[in-house]
Amino acid sequence: MGKLQVIEKKFEFGFRVFYNLFRLFPLIYSNTWLTLVLTAVTIAASVGNEIVNYKTGVIPGKFYVALIEKDEPKFWHIFWIASLCYVGLCLLMALMNFFSWCLYIQQRKNLVQCLHKLYYKNNFYYQLNGVDDHGIDNPDQRITQDADKLTKLLGTSIIPTVLLSPFIISYYGVRVWETAGGWGFGMIVAYFLIGVIINRILIGPITPWAARVEKAEGDFRYKHVSVRVNAEESAFYKSAEFEHVFSDLSFDVLFKRLLNFMCWRFPSQFFQSFFDYYGGCMSYILQLFPLFVFHMYDNLTPAELSGQISNNAFYFIYLINCFTRLTDLAMNIAELGGYIMRVSEFVDTGKLHQSGIKNEAFRRNSELPEKASGDDNLIETEHLSFGPPTNSNIRIIENLTFHLPRNKTLLITGDSGIGKTSLMRVIADMWPHQGILKKHFKKTDAYFLPQKPYFPVGRLSLKQQLVFPAEENEEKSGNDEEIVRILHELKLGHLLPIVGNIHDSVDFEWQETLSPGEQQRLCFARMILAEPTVAFLDESTCNVDEGMENAMYEMLRKHSITYISVGHRKSLRSHHDFELRIPSSSSFLFHEIHNQKF
Numbered sequence: 079m080g081k082l083q084v085i086e087k088k089f090e091f092g093f094r095v096f097y098n099l100f101r102l103f104p105l106i107y108s109n110t111w112l113t114l115v116l117t118a119v120t121i122a123a124s125v126g127n128e129i130v131n132y133k134t135g136v137i138p139g140k141f142y143v144a145l146i147e148k149d150e151p152k153f154w155h156i157f158w159i160a161s162l163c164y165v166g167l168c169l170l171m172a173l174m175n176f177f178s179w180c181l182y183i184q185q186r187k188n189l190v191q192c193l194h195k196l197y198y199k200n201n202f203y204y205q206l207n208g209v210d211d212h213g214i215d216n217p218d219q220r221i222t223q224d225a226d227k228l229t230k231l232l233g234t235s236i237i238p239t240v241l242l243s244p245f246i247i248s249y250y251g252v253r254v255w256e257t258a259g260g261w262g263f264g265m266i267v268a269y270f271l272i273g274v275i276i277n278r279i280l281i282g283p284i285t286p287w288a289a290r291v292e293k294a295e296g297d298f299r300y301k302h303v304s305v306r307v308n309a310e311e312s313a314f315y316k317s318a319e320f321e322h323v324f325s326d327l328s329f330d331v332l333f334k335r336l337l338n339f340m341c342w343r344f345p346s347q348f349f350q351s352f353f354d355y356y357g358g359c360m361s362y363i364l365q366l367f368p369l370f371v372f373h374m375y376d377n378l379t380p381a382e383l384s385g386q387i388s389n390n391a392f393y394f395i396y397l398i399n400c401f402t403r404l405t406d407l408a409m410n411i412a413e414l415g416g417y418i419m420r421v422s423e424f425v426d427t428g429k430l431h432q433s434g435i436k437n438e439a440f441r442r443n444s445e446l447p448e449k450a451s452g453d454d455n456l457i458e459t460e461h462l463s464f465g466p467p468t469n470s471n472i473r474i475i476e477n478l479t480f481h482l483p484r485n486k487t488l489l490i491t492g493d494s495g496i497g498k499t500s501l502m503r504v505i506a507d508m509w510p511h512q513g514i515l516k517k518h519f520k521k522t523d524a525y526f527l528p529q530k531p532y533f534p535v536g537r538l539s540l541k542q543q544l545v546f547p548a549e550e551n552e553e554k555s556g557n558d559e560e561i562v563r564i565l566h567e568l569k570l571g572h573l574l575p576i577v578g579n580i581h582d583s584v585d586f587e588w589q590e591t592l593s594p595g596e597q598q599r600l601c602f603a604r605m606i607l608a609e610p611t612v613a614f615l616d617e618s619t620c621n622v623d624e625g626m627e628n629a630m631y632e633m634l635r636k637h638s639i640t641y642i643s644v645g646h647r648k649s650l651r652s653h654h655d656f657e658l659r660i661p662s663s664s665s666f667l668f669h670e671i672h673n674q675k676f
């Protein structure tokens with residue numbers, strides 16, 4: 079029945095993955111000292127674990143000697159030491175695990191905070207979600223999931239192993255060299271190098287598939303979020319069947335990608351298991367050097383020989399194990415590659431946005447000499463033109479010129495889709511423009527009331543919703559009596575008993591519960607409380623009756639707020655001094671309204 083468009087992205091495993099990881103490190107270690115301390119503590123616990131591991135590794139050899147020699151006091155002595163060593167080993171393993179998880183959550187916190195800083199700076203989140211995603215699919219997924227998986231792999235697996243390996247390899251390498259000579263050591267290194275080469279070939283496809291799986295996970299989650307947010311609208315449309323089919327389709331895409339991912343992991347998984355288990359066999363094969371080639375143990379008794387063979391096997395297997403741990407990481411690193419590419423792509427686009435390279439045209443325009451006349455006007459435009467930021471060839475409005483006198487109100491009218499809201503976007507500096515736009519008011523004195531009411535989620539209290547986006551305890555947040563009065567004026571008094579104390583969190587989400595008209599009036603109350611000098615109202619009374627519309631405009635005048643409205647209703651004319659009619663993208667009618675009633 080349905081069909082979903084699937085766009086594959088090309089991410090490859092290679093040098094770029096490591097280069098991008100290197101560039102992400104300042105973000106992952108942004109809380110530098112704490113993260114470095116946690117890294118050091120994790121490494122210290124790992125070192126301690128290795129030392130105790132070494133102690134326990136040679137215990138079986140000692141048991142062999144004591145048992146074969148039938149030496150009971152020696153046996154009990156080894157027994158007590160062994161018991162202590164194993165208690166210490168388990169404690170250190172638990173500590174290592176604990177600290178590596180602390181490291182992971184700290185790294186995640188650092189990375190997420192940096193991503194948030196980038197996301198919410200200069201409206202980057204609006205750019206990605208509302209204008210042009212610049213190829214950054216599911217930015218929320220990158221912040222919530224990819225950053226998590228990236229730091230989890232890094233903190234709990236990759237960093238401890240990679241930092242510790244050189245020391246363990248050096249220590250056990252020397253031990254192996256002493257017992258099995260250069261040949262024995264060389265054989266282990268060769269074994270490792272073969273493992274690296276085969277792994278490099280096998281893990282190549284894992285990175286792109288890890289990235290594709292992440293994208294599909296994001297799309298699947300987004301489909302469900304969208305159904306959840308729009309459940310009522312969807313139910314009115316009786317679209318359960320449609321949602322069902324498209325939810326299944328969305329999961330099918332994810333399923334196929336997961337299947338591909340698992341298939342590409344299979345050879346790598348097989349090889350790694352083989353490499354690990356065959357390593358155990360290698361530790362006995364290597365005994366041929368001290369025993370048969372160098373004849374190092376010809377003078378030992380059978381008991382001493384069995385102890386020596388057990389110890390040698392431990393050294394060999396440990397060195398091989400260090401190398402196999404590194405090659406085992408390969409699959410993790412390949413998977414990590416996908417997350418690194420997705421997160422670094424987000425960061426790069428964010429930085430590009432912040433440095434304004436994408437908005438160079440916009441900046442050039444605002445640097446044009448502004449010819450418009452003095453500040454006896456509230457707002458002035460001269461040959462103002464703009465189009466969607468995604469397509470510079472399209473012009474929504476072309477050569478718009480008008481001067482709105484200070485303290486005068488303006489109504490913008492025109493057919494649906496002609497560009498009224500877009501003009502608001504330009505005035506709010508959210509869209510670039512050509513030509514001159516002069517605003518004789520401070521940015522902080524202007525308030526834009528968007529067409530679609532917005533209530534942040536989190537079961538916020540009524541007060542928090544009303545002072546949004548300010549914090550509840552900020553100075554300019556209106557006192558409680560004033561809030562109650564404004565709510566009654568807007569016929570929202572019935573909400574007060576529902577919410578109880580206006581400072582307490584509620585047990586519902588505002589946007590899911592309030593009627594469109596209530597939402598519109600509550601947003602209006604929020605604007606009145608913000609005490610702006612100029613208000614831009616985008617169809618802010620379209621969901622209320624004319625009586626309420628009159629009351630709302632009366633409130634604006636009472637609070638001395640100059641306003642510019644967008645709307646279709648004829649009744650709005652009586653509340654405005656001027657009208658800007660936009661019959662087409664290049665013809666405009668700006669005139670004074672003479673039939674005011676107030």
Ligand SMILES: Nc1ncnc2c1ncn2[C@@H]1O[C@H](COP(=O)(O)OP(=O)(O)OP(=O)(O)O)[C@@H](O)[C@H]1O
Pocket residue numbers: 208209466467468474492493494495496497498499500501
């Ligand atoms: N982000 C965007 N990218 C591309 N085109 C866009 C974007 N946003 C809006 N448009 C297009 O710009 C045109 C003007 O849209 P706008 O929302 O300004 O219309 P409007 O006059 O406010 O309509 P209405 O009265 O229905 O609210 C429309 O054709 C719309 O499809």
